[in-house]
Amino acid sequence: MSQYEFVINTMSVSCPECNEVFATQTSFRLPEMTTSLPVESDLHRVLPYGIIRSCLVTICPSCQYAWWTNTFSRHFSLPIGIKQAPEIDSARKFAHAVLTGRKNNFHTLDRAILALNGYWCAKESHQETSKWLILSIQELSAALADSSWEGNRARYHYLLGELLRLNRQFEEAIQEFKLADSTSNLPEDLIINQKTLAQNKNSDPLLLSNEQVKTIFFPALVIPRLMPQELLEPIKTNEQVTENSNSEMVDFGPIQSSTYSAALFPPKKSTALQSKVKATV
Numbered sequence: 001m002s003q004y005e006f007v008i009n010t011m012s013v014s015c016p017e018c019n020e021v022f023a024t025q026t027s028f029r030l031p032e033m034t035t036s037l038p039v040e041s042d043l044h045r046v047l048p049y050g051i052i053r054s055c056l057v058t059i060c061p062s063c064q065y066a067w068w069t070n071t072f073s074r075h076f077s078l079p080i081g082i083k084q085a086p087e088i089d090s091a092r093k094f095a096h097a098v099l100t101g102r103k104n105n106f107h108t109l110d111r112a113i114l115a116l117n118g119y120w121c122a123k124e125s126h127q128e129t130s131k132w133l134i135l136s137i138q139e140l141s142a143a144l145a146d147s148s149w150e151g152n153r154a155r156y157h158y159l160l161g162e163l164l165r166l167n168r169q170f171e172e173a174i175q176e177f178k179l180a181d182s183t184s185n186l187p188e189d190l191i192i193n194q195k196t197l198a199q200n201k202n203s204d205p206l207l208l209s210n211e212q213v214k215t216i217f218f219p220a221l222v223i224p225r226l227m228p229q230e231l232l233e234p235i236k237t238n239e240q241v242t243e244n245s246n247s248e249m250v251d252f253g254p255i256q257s258s259t260y261s262a263a264l265f266p267p268k269k270s271t272a273l274q275s276k277v278k279a280t281v
């Protein structure tokens, strides 16, 4: 699947606020994330069209409640001949969602991420982004001022620093970058570089290197090496089980080092291996 291929589907949902049943769009098939896809220094994975991102949010045509599409319950009725979600500009859907979040006192971090997606969506739609940048800074600052939630706060401090740098608020950006310590799990060279750019009053957007994308989106899985032996029970190996039979052993080859990305995208069985398994059965 090329990075420009995607599928938008129409489905029926019911509004959690007023129970109206209506049809809305959802993008259910996106190109897989790879290290060669463009990602900007504000951790924005650049999608080819704003409409793809806009499918993350749904707006009720009756009460204008707007929130993440996956929080609306699917409805059994066909998405034909029923009300449709209002057709509005892709990025503006996120503004409606931020408004719903404020009205309902939803979590500040949700609102911040929605505002950020609105900013990214406006970029992908080739629109003016300054108001989106201000809204994102406002919401993310509010989220970080709220000490009640746990999470990778250091990464959000980096993100806020980068938004402030892009908005030419360099002094504030530097303060935020200082809070982006190693717990952010971001490449150290990235944080140092963005801080230097802020010190040099440079507000240009930047693309991450393939190596940085790999570190952020495909982190290596850390497996503890020590294992208390007394908890283990000897297990018969395949060889012991089949030592008296004539069945052919399946050779799975050398064990590859496990990585997070491998867990996310398990390799497809090779045809050679499949035919060998078949032969054994």
Ligand SMILES: [Zn+2]
Residues within 6 Å of the ligand: 015, 016, 017, 018, 019, 020, 060, 061, 062, 063, 064, 065
């Ligand atoms: Zn509604």
